[in-house]
Amino acid sequence: xxxxxxxxxxxxxxxxxxxxxxxxxxxxxxxxxxxxxxxxxxxxxxxxxxxxxxxxxxxxxxxxxxxxxxxxxxxxxxxxxxxxxxxxxxxxxxxxxxxxxxxxxxxxxxxxxxxxxxxxxxxxxxxxxxxxxxxxxxxxxxxxxxxxxxxxxxxxxxxxxxxxxxxxxxxxxxxxxxxxxxxxxxxxxxxxxxxxxxxxxxxxxxxxxxxxxxxxxxxxxxxxxxxxxxxxxxxxxxxxxxxxxxxxxxxxxxxxxxxxxxxxxxxxxxxxxxxxxxxxxxxxxxxxxxxxxxxxxxxxxxxxxxxxxxxxxxxxxxxxxxxxxxxxxxxxxxxxxxxxxxxxxxxxxxxxxxxxxxxxxxxxxxxxxxxxxxxxxxxxxxxxxxxxxxxxxxxxxxxxxxxxxxxxxxxxxxxxxx
Numbered sequence: 001x002x003x004x005x006x007x008x009x010x011x012x013x014x015x016x017x018x019x020x021x022x023x024x025x026x027x028x029x030x031x032x033x034x035x036x037x038x039x040x041x042x043x044x045x046x047x048x049x050x051x052x053x054x055x056x057x058x059x060x061x062x063x064x065x066x067x068x069x070x071x072x073x074x075x076x077x078x079x080x081x082x083x084x085x086x087x088x089x090x091x092x093x094x095x096x097x098x099x100x101x102x103x104x105x106x107x108x109x110x111x112x113x114x115x116x117x118x119x120x121x122x123x124x125x126x127x128x129x130x131x132x133x134x135x136x137x138x139x140x141x142x143x144x145x146x147x148x149x150x151x152x153x154x155x156x157x158x159x160x161x162x163x164x165x166x167x168x169x170x171x172x173x174x175x176x177x178x179x180x181x182x183x184x185x186x187x188x189x190x191x192x193x194x195x196x197x198x199x200x201x202x203x204x205x206x207x208x209x210x211x212x213x214x215x216x217x218x219x220x221x222x223x224x225x226x227x228x229x230x231x232x233x234x235x236x237x238x239x240x241x242x243x244x245x246x247x248x249x250x251x252x253x254x255x256x257x258x259x260x261x262x263x264x265x266x267x268x269x270x271x272x273x274x275x276x277x278x279x280x281x282x283x284x285x286x287x288x289x290x291x292x293x294x295x296x297x298x299x300x301x302x303x304x305x306x307x308x309x310x311x312x313x314x315x316x317x318x319x320x321x322x323x324x325x326x327x328x329x330x331x332x333x334x335x336x337x338x339x340x341x342x343x344x345x346x347x348x349x350x351x352x353x354x355x356x357x358x359x360x361x362x363x364x365x366x367x368x369x370x371x372x373x374x375x376x377x378x379x380x381x382x383x384x385x386x387x388x389x390x391x392x393x394x395x396x397x398x399x400x401x402x403x404x405x406x407x408x409x410x411x412x413x414x415x416x417x418x
Contacts, residue, residue: 006030007032007070007071008032008033008035008068008072010053010072017046017361018297018359019297033066034049038363040363040367056086060092064092070094070309072096078096079105079287080103084102095311096286102286105152105284107151111283118252128181128182142187147159147170148182150180190276191237193209193210196267204250205307208299211230212289228412230292230329232292253270266287268284268286269287298327298383299323302318302321324385325385328382334372337374343372347401350397355393357380362375
């Protein structure tokens with residue numbers, strides 16, 4: 001045995017890149033492994049491991065053989081499939097909710113029932129297994145209306161139908177694709193916010209808040225994606241409205257987890273919308289988000305390692321210290337994302353990158369011969385004394401990138417006036 005601290009991160013996207021990079025910054029940590037990781041991770045001192053994120057047995061064996069203190073789970077699929085339960089059965093420490101708690105993301109209906117049971121404000125909804133019954137009642141919330149695939153969809157299984165015809169077409173397509181249950185929700189109007197919480201069995205700390213941009217194209221047009229850019233802090237969010245979110249959403253959520261016997265140790269994302277009637281929940285995710293993680297972790301002055309280590313062991317959680325600097329990021333995505341993303345295009349990044357960081361995601365090859373591997377390829381990030389400064393650094397850099405086979409949104413941060 002050795003006293004050095006070794007950590008394992010599971011996943012391969014931009015979120016896991018940011019998590020592993022942040023953990024590696026801690027003087028307490030000797031090695032950060034990431035399985036399977038991506039080609040950019042060695043550039044920030046993270047050691048990639050050629051094990052699939054779904055190969056739980058091999059991941060457990062690796063953690064045992066490499067004296068891993070604990071494992072941090074990035075992807076939702078692993079959590080829903082019970083990776084935490086299997087690691088616990090093997091006597092290993094792991095950061096993330098068990099399979100039961102992961103249903104808060106794995107099933108839209110389960111999450112909505114949880115919210116209703118524990119007094120967490122959300123939209124009115126109904127769920128259907130039968131297509132005919134749903135089509136017969138499709139107009140009950142008026143228009144626009146929100147139609148959601150019940151299971152995991154990587155942030156993309158949501159359609160806001162503007163009228164009856166679009167709703168009918170969407171429902172038929174979802175059922176035809178194999179969906180067993182579809183959720184119909186009333187449409188909520190207002191600004192949206194991303195709040196992330198680290199939870200340790202009823203105790204919690206709130207990470208820096210962010211705003212994500214889900215639609216693929218400028219002016220919030222196009223299909224929903226996993227996220228096209230984000231920024232933090234949010235000058236448009238008042239102190240009083242943030243406190244309402246804590247009082248009316250976070251507190252009843254935490255009490256529900258305790259009263260429901262969830263024994264939750266992990267991160268929880270709360271997608272919030274500030275309606276005229278107050279804050280309401282759009283959805284829960286049972287892990288950190290992508291791309292928000294990439295902009296909130298640079299603002300986190302509290303050591304992520306210390307925070308997670310305390311949460312796993314049920315020790316008092318350290319206070320959260322946030323940098324006063326602004327953090328801003330824009331996703332470079334493959335043409336055709338999210339429906340049919342292009343693969344294999346060459347990605348050329350400018351050499352002049354002062355003040356710029358790259359969080360790599362779906363890329364292949366080497367950093368000197370980089371190619372797209374589908375979906376969201378990477379995120380261009382900058383910090384600044386103001387959001388405007390960080391915004392300008394990112395977009396000035398993006399203007400120098402050849403865009404053959406790629407695209408990005410040009411209006412990230414517009415809702416904050418930048």
